[in-house]
Amino acid sequence: MNTEYNMKQIAAERAAGYVQSGMKVGLGTGSTAYYAILKIGEMVRAGLDIQAVATSRASEELAVQQGIPFTPVRDIDRLDLTIDGADELDGMLRLIKGGGGALLREKMTAYRSDKLIIIADETKEVPVLGAFPLPVEIIPFAYEWTVQSLKELGCSVQIRRDREGAVYETDNGNYIADCSFGRISEPEELAARLTGIPGVVEHGLFLGMADQAIIGCRDGSVRIIGADSASE
Template sequence: MNVEAQKRAAATRAVEFVRPGMRLGLGTGSTAKHFVELVGERVRAGLDIIAVPTSEATRADAERYGIPLTTLDETPELDVTVDGADEIGPGLTLIKGGGGALLREKIVAAASGRMIVIADESKAVETLGRFPLPIEIAPFGYGATEKAIHSAIAGLQSPGPLPLRRTKDGHAFVTDGGHWIIDAALGRIDDPAALARALAAVPGVMEHGLFVGIAQMAIVAGPDGVRIVER
């Protein structure tokens, strides 16, 4: 299987965990997009569910596929969220946010009884950090926040470059929540839990892409098939 086929295979397996009457969190990204499409097929075949999207892009996809949507204001407790990841490390620690939806993704996952991660084999790593860690920040006070982030990381490991994510035309990338993203090029993260706590304590950091103790299951598809990892 090529990478796209692996993503599809992981999403297909995840659909098996969807039951009638469920309240679903719908993730964002290329792998989650397959899941949203597959859920839409089941909805059109008669599956009765309701869902909360984690981004405006996912909302548009879900509406196009005919999936009934709600909000966390109307439905504050969800049964399960299915989402992708940029990296899956030991203990189902994750890096997420490559698509820029990390804040909403974490809010929706935290409101869910269970989080299932779907990914192709390339996302499974022995140590997190090769993928740059997204850190969502308020635009106000960017310089002070960037300096504080550098200090917080330096207290644990080498900070590495902290570039601001930009669009193709050179402007700052803006999230659905109106924030900016710093992509911390750390190389490796030896203590994800400690780094998560340090970043969360920085004023101006709205959220970071370390998901620690949130995911309960990962469905990982590779050339030889699909495997399930549980925490």
């Protein structure tokens, strides 16, 4: 296991410590959330009693393998806590998410959560968002028009493809346009402009949603941004 993955695991396992019996928990998607699901599964097998929902089919399959009990979304009004990763985050807990292709379900889950904890390794923390291409979920119909509208915002656009070279489809049957803006100095303004484009289902800017970030560092320490900020 390389150093980066150790950092992810350190952050994920620290976040799992916030999960308590009786909670309704959202499980995120991606390489860091993977470790959180493994740890929560271990806790469930040791007696933790929770209800869970997942932000992607992949996370749900992993959680089922770990013995984590699921409740249909229709039977849960709100979640106590969601633990998820991020592709980038700044000091104001503004995020870029969607590298794992689950940004719509992730945002819906975060919106219905009383607390959103972001877990990441220290390489994901940046002074200004934008080095990571911003994922934007778009509908397949006339996607070329949507791509053109996105380019008019001043970015280059690549339609995401899978490992076989086919157009990648989200769990919702949509496409993802990865938009390279460079520095996103005004993410709130960009978010509003993206939302106004017909054909855009959702974008990967998560603004004002995260309550706390737990950052795993190369030296094995954990740094917390937001509530209960600390280093150890």
